[in-house]
Amino acid sequence: MEHKIGLIGCGTVGQGLLQILHDKKVFLRDTFGFEARVVAICDKIKGTLILPDGLDIPTVLALLGAGKALADYPGATPAQVESRDPLDMIERTDADIIAELTYTDIKTGEPATSYIKKALRLGKNVVTSNKGPAALHYREIQDLARQNGLQFRIEGTVMSGTPVFHLAECGLAGNNIREIKGILNGTTNFILSKMETEGMDYGPALDLAQKLGYAEADPTADVEGFDALAKVVILSNVLLGGSLKTADVPCRGISAITKADVETAKAKGFRYKLIGHAKRENGAVTATVAPQKLPLSDPLAGVMGAQNALSLETDLMGKVTIQGAGAGKLETGFAILSDILAIHRR
Amino acid sequence: MEHKIGLIGCGTVGQGLLQILHDKKVFLRDTFGFEARVVAICDKIKGTLILPDGLDIPTVLALLGAGKALADYPGATPAQVESRDPLDMIERTDADIIAELTYTDIKTGEPATSYIKKALRLGKNVVTSNKGPAALHYREIQDLARQNGLQFRIEGTVMSGTPVFHLAECGLAGNNIREIKGILNGTTNFILSKMETEGMDYGPALDLAQKLGYAEADPTADVEGFDALAKVVILSNVLLGGSLKTADVPCRGISAITKADVETAKAKGFRYKLIGHAKRENGAVTATVAPQKLPLSDPLAGVMGAQNALSLETDLMGKVTIQGAGAGKLETGFAILSDILAIHRR
Numbered sequence: 001m002e003h004k005i006g007l008i009g010c011g012t013v014g015q016g017l018l019q020i021l022h023d024k025k026v027f028l029r030d031t032f033g034f035e036a037r038v039v040a041i042c043d044k045i046k047g048t049l050i051l052p053d054g055l056d057i058p059t060v061l062a063l064l065g066a067g068k069a070l071a072d073y074p075g076a077t078p079a080q081v082e083s084r085d086p087l088d089m090i091e092r093t094d095a096d097i098i099a100e101l102t103y104t105d106i107k108t109g110e111p112a113t114s115y116i117k118k119a120l121r122l123g124k125n126v127v128t129s130n131k132g133p134a135a136l137h138y139r140e141i142q143d144l145a146r147q148n149g150l151q152f153r154i155e156g157t158v159m160s161g162t163p164v165f166h167l168a169e170c171g172l173a174g175n176n177i178r179e180i181k182g183i184l185n186g187t188t189n190f191i192l193s194k195m196e197t198e199g200m201d202y203g204p205a206l207d208l209a210q211k212l213g214y215a216e217a218d219p220t221a222d223v224e225g226f227d228a229l230a231k232v233v234i235l236s237n238v239l240l241g242g243s244l245k246t247a248d249v250p251c252r253g254i255s256a257i258t259k260a261d262v263e264t265a266k267a268k269g270f271r272y273k274l275i276g277h278a279k280r281e282n283g284a285v286t287a288t289v290a291p292q293k294l295p296l297s298d299p300l301a302g303v304m305g306a307q308n309a310l311s312l313e314t315d316l317m318g319k320v321t322i323q324g325a326g327a328g329k330l331e332t333g334f335a336i337l338s339d340i341l342a343i344h345r346r
Numbered sequence: 347m348e349h350k351i352g353l354i355g356c357g358t359v360g361q362g363l364l365q366i367l368h369d370k371k372v373f374l375r376d377t378f379g380f381e382a383r384v385v386a387i388c389d390k391i392k393g394t395l396i397l398p399d400g401l402d403i404p405t406v407l408a409l410l411g412a413g414k415a416l417a418d419y420p421g422a423t424p425a426q427v428e429s430r431d432p433l434d435m436i437e438r439t440d441a442d443i444i445a446e447l448t449y450t451d452i453k454t455g456e457p458a459t460s461y462i463k464k465a466l467r468l469g470k471n472v473v474t475s476n477k478g479p480a481a482l483h484y485r486e487i488q489d490l491a492r493q494n495g496l497q498f499r500i501e502g503t504v505m506s507g508t509p510v511f512h513l514a515e516c517g518l519a520g521n522n523i524r525e526i527k528g529i530l531n532g533t534t535n536f537i538l539s540k541m542e543t544e545g546m547d548y549g550p551a552l553d554l555a556q557k558l559g560y561a562e563a564d565p566t567a568d569v570e571g572f573d574a575l576a577k578v579v580i581l582s583n584v585l586l587g588g589s590l591k592t593a594d595v596p597c598r599g600i601s602a603i604t605k606a607d608v609e610t611a612k613a614k615g616f617r618y619k620l621i622g623h624a625k626r627e628n629g630a631v632t633a634t635v636a637p638q639k640l641p642l643s644d645p646l647a648g649v650m651g652a653q654n655a656l657s658l659e660t661d662l663m664g665k666v667t668i669q670g671a672g673a674g675k676l677e678t679g680f681a682i683l684s685d686i687l688a689i690h691r692r
């Protein structure tokens with residue numbers, strides 16, 4: 001079966017997805033009977049390209065790699081590359097799956113939420129790696145999707161392609177998940193790991209994370225825990241059935257943790273980790289983000305460097321922990337593909 | 347949708363499955379639209395019960411819990427509890443799913459393989475926790491299932507309900523898995539953990555494992571690696587596309603590991619684990635089972651006690667590791683349920 005895919009946003013994640021769709025074309029067709037035709041891309045900076053017959057992925061990746069715009073796509077008519085708002089693109093494309101890959105605005109969830117709702121209203125499934133709509137409006141968007149017999153999928157919002165929602169939905173289906181505990185931000189885990197294993201102080205460890213590209217120039221969202229906070233809210237609402245808002249969740253980052261704290265903990269057999277934690281008790285869901293001293297026997301204690309991990313506490317299986325990459329071009333591109341494949345399977 | 351289920355074997359796993367089907371009846375119906383009617387049980391020791399209208403699970407569990415036979419099921423006619431061979435039961439029941447839960451014979455895979463084939467030939471899906479058929483005849487049985495438009499599912503054969511095949515099939519679908527490395531036997535991991543954390547020698551650690559019920563009176567299958575071997579063969583053939591037989595896999599257990607070995611490794615920052623390892627290279631799949639000294643940075647190094655874990659090396663996601671229970675009544679019962687739910691989803 002062939003799916004027509006439209007991309008809103010074509011930065012790192014979008015290009016990762018395109019790369020995978022191209023490299024794995026034959027494998028995906030032969031293994032799953034899955035074929036994809038990318039019929040539209042709409043990016044704030046790179047412009048618009050709407051080609052109902054499907055665009056040539058290597059051509060697009062070469063253009064973008066050379067710093068050119070989609071308007072330079074060879075042979076495209078002016079109407080096909082006319083600059084458009086994503087809302088306009090959604091209306092014009094016959095894509096049956098929209099991949100919403102724009103940047104997260106955790107305060108409003110916009111403009112992504114408007115894009116997603118419009119796509120669902122027009123009968124298109126939506127997959128996204130954008131934490132804003134998932135953290136702020138999950139229930140509402142999911143209801144809209146269901147009413148229209150469509151899917152709204154968000155694997156890429158938490159641990160890139162390391163499966164969290166697929167795990168709950170598929171491998172652990174039938175369990176009652178009552179608690180989750182995770183290392184949900186690779187940057188802070190990298191910094192804490194360096195502070196412990198190489199005896200670095202917080203400042204130099206952060207500098208190193210920035211130098212290596214793990215942390216942004218303004219590292220606030222990572223080190224103050226806001227990135228982990230958005231993810232905890234998503235996990236609470238999707239896996240535990242909560243209806244938390246970000247303001248409901250006490251949040252403390254790692255910027256006040258010193259080398260001495262790390263060393264004192266280590267001497268007592270503990271290891272500092274920035275932990276996103278949520279649980280359901282007596283019907284109420286509560287969550288926190290804070291540095292915690294874990295005993296080395298905790299499956300999360302051994303997770304070092306920029307890796308992510310999540311422990312799910314379940315009624316039948318006890319604790320199940322999954323560990324893997326939490327970011328990356330191919331990794332998040334794969335998260336989008338895994339959601340597209342889930343739509344294909346239905 | 348209602349499924350009619352027949353059980354061959356009703357020991358720990360079968361009773362775990364029945365318990366879950368009963369306790370989760372409403373949840374499974376409301377969440378997945380799944381309903382189960384258990385229409386037949388055939389157990390070598392406990393006898394046979396064939397009730398096309400469905401049996402009452404609490405009554406059966408109470409009978410078995412009191413050490414009675416299925417023949418004592420209240421109100422059953424002599425024909426319904428007449429002693430039968432499982433092959434005969436398969437022929438007589440109108441179950442659409444057979445749960446094959448008898449004990450593993452790793453040399454022949456029998457009689458389980460014959461039961462499974464007969465069920466598939468008669469149009470019934472099969473789920474099993476029996477390592478024999480999966481390790482020895484997977485490809486052949488899977489082909490038979492496909493030819494008949496049926497499913498043959500084996501989640502319970504490797505890490506009880508900790509999802510391995512569901513993970514590959516669902517959350518990681520689209521990846522090329524090229525290598526797997528796992529702690530696949532809880533007994534040996536318990537023994538090695540005790541040797542390291544409590545400085546015990548091999549003998550006393552094994553005694554403790556036996557006392558706590560982790561190890562059998564004859565611990566050979568665990569400590570010499572044969573249990574892990576069967577699981578590595580299954581993983582190699584299912585996840586890596588190999589066609590290994592148990593004789594192809596060099597296998598060494600932990601009985602020759604001394605306290606001194608463990609301590610020397612620890613002093614150098616390593617930890618002994620019994621590792622099942624398989625990889626595909628240049629189209630050929632090879633595997634081993636052997637004690638390995640892992641650096642503490644390996645995600646498997648932190649897996650202590652009777653837990654199991656598996657790392658999958660993939661092309662898109664790098665290494666993904668899942669950790670959880672590897673045995674248990676409810677845990678393996680859940681493995682069977684998770685496969686039944688997968689059949690339900692199709």
